[in-house]
Amino acid sequence: MTSTPTHRTDQQASLLAEWVEVRRQINALEARAAALLGDRLALMDADVAETPLHRNAIERSMIAEYTAAGRMAKGGVEHAFANARTLRDSFPAVRESFEAGEIAPAHVREILTAASPVQQAISDGEAHAQLLELFEAAALEFAEVEAPARTRAHVREFAAALAPRTITERHADALAEQCVSVRAVTDELSLLTALMPTHRAEAIMDRLTAMARQQRQQDREPTLPMDEQFEAEADRSVEVITAGGTFTVDPFAWNGPVEDDPTDTPEAVDAYLEMMDRAIAQGPVPVLIPEDPRGIDRIRTELLTDLLLTANPGDILGDGAESITAHIQVTVAASTLAGADENPAQLDGVGALHPDTARALAGKATSWTRLFLDTDGMVTATDTYQPTAGMKRFLQARDQHCRFPGCRQPVHRTQLDHTHDWALGGQTSIDNLAHLCLTHHALKHPSIPDRHRWTVRQLPDWTLEWTSPNGSLHRDRPPRRVMFVPSDPAPASFDWNAPIHGDPSF
Incomplete structure (x- = not known):
């Protein structure tokens, strides 16, 4: 008997719930494995x-x-x-959540790695020991509801806020560790590795991606322009009957003596005009281009090779290569930009950035955007479809990336979407706009049948609540733009989920 759509939806929900439970059990088993290693370390310490x-x-x-x-x-x-x-000795709350299966091994690795500068600041006597408890609580609160990739960026930013001097010193020391290496993987492939400042690596990857996408777009032109079609027709051997005999060349491309120019004969002109009439009557000729079998990763790799070996990608991309620039988004306090302090800036979605690097980017980059937030002066809505430039800047700073749960597509590769459709009465306001990548924007498109379409609504604190076709709810909270670090340890009743809507310092 064929199952009904409703029955299939119930099965989908059941399978999803079972999969989530199995993943929780796997996380718990991974925590048990880590605990066994901790017990073995205790025996080693005794020996x-x-x-x-x-x-x-x-x-x-x-x-x-x-x-x-x-x-x-x-x-x-x-x-x-x-x-x-480290998990056994310094992070009891993380260990407890891990044992319950609430976080995965990847979450644990990101938290422990990001905690290093905080631990170093405590070891150097520059911070109180309870600061590590504050870091653990904030990191765990985020990790239990977000993907490991997002957790990585968040915990690094929080560590930078807690131990700014240590982070700055580590960034300065890291410059001496830059290197390039190559290692053979197979007989045909080798791994070229470059260890460099993060903002440069992100910019290189972004520019390679833009160049690769432009190349794929250029390679897929469906038709020939009419002028090129005429040239292609004229380049063929065209028999032209003249009084002097038969010619197998384009008579309008004659390079011989002027007195022997075949275009002087009426027959040659008539033959050429007839050829042009045929081309016009035929119309645009589709050019069947086979699909490029190369993936975006392969194209990026070949472009990198071309750039490094020739320093001239023009043979592939033409003169437009210079117009392709890399995009990275940096947030820096005005006081740091002015040199009043040395607090780290933030490379949005990645982590902390040395203040000197942020100042250099601010001074040189033509696409640098300055954000001036005023509780009374910022435009929050408009009666037009397109948001104002100020709203766009604000939303870029708020969202940082695609607002589908777990997606890390950077904001400049996404599009602003009306959460409640404009055509159905949705406003153009910061409470009804969010950045979505093309993949996740398509999930809520009206052309998708109801039983396969996702829906989304925006809550008062700008959280997006997604509903899957089987009714499951998934929430995505906007990342905080500013982290406030108390001088004293946070009280037990501190609400880390307090709404941020209307916060003038956001």
């Missing part, structure tokens, strides 16, 4: 306490044992033990 002179040998033996039993690389086992120790 080291008895024979401290053999610490290195004891640790190497333990690593080798788990490498062999788990069929894992030595570096991976060492990293797992290091995370297990």
Whole structure:
């Protein structure tokens, strides 16, 4: 018996719920595995306490044992033990959430990695020990409702807010670690690795993506312009009957003596005009271009190779290559921009940025946008379809990326969408606009049948509440633009989910 759409929807919801539960159980098992490593570390510490002179040998033996039993690389086992120790000793709340299956191993890795500058600031005596508890609480609150990629950017930004001096020093020290290396992967492929400042790497990737998309667009032209069609027709061998004989050349491209020019004969002119009439009557001729089998990654790689080896991508892209620029979005306080302090800026969606780098970008980039927020002067709505320039700047700063849960598509590769359709009475206001990438915008398009279409509404705090076809709810909160760090540890009743709508410092 064929299942009905309603029955299939119920099955989809059931399968989704079961999948989520299995993923929770997997996370809990991963937490148990980490706890077992922590217990093994306790035994190693006991052995080291008895024979401290053999610490290195004891640790190497333990690593080798788990490498062999788990069929894992030595570096991976060492990293797992290091995370297990940190999780056991310094992050009880994260460990508890991990054991409950609320967060995945990727979340844990991002939190522990981002905590390093905070721990260093505490170790150097520049911060109170309770600051780590504040970091853990804020990081966990975010990680339990967001994807690991978004968690990475958030916890790095929060760590920079808690330990700005440490972050700045680490950025300065990191410049000395820049390098380029190559490693053979197979006989045909090698891995070229460049370790460089994050803002440069992001800009390089963005520019390569823009160039690759332009190339794919140029390669898919469906027709020949009429002028080119005439040239193509004239380039063929065209028999022209003249009084002097038969010619197999274009008579209008004659390069011989003037007195022998075949275009002087009426027959040649008539033949050429007849050829042009045929081309006009035929109309545009579709050019069947086979689909480019290369993916965007391959095109980016080939463009990178061309740029590095020739420093001239013109052979591929033409003269328009210079017009393609990279886009990165940076947020920096006016006081930092003026040099009044050395607090880190933020490379939106990525992490902290050295203040000197932010100042350099502000001074050189022609596309730098200054944001001046005023509680009374900012335009929040308009009676036209298109938002004002000020609203666009505000929404770009608010959203930073596509507002579908977990999507990391940067804001300059998305489009502003009316959450409640403009054609159905939706306003052009910051409370009814959000950035969506093309993929996720299509999910809510009216052309999709109801039983496959997603719906979305915007809550008063700018959270987008998505409803899937089977009725599941998924929320996406806008990332905070400014993080307020209290001088004293946060009280137990501190509400990390307090609405941010109307906050003049957002």
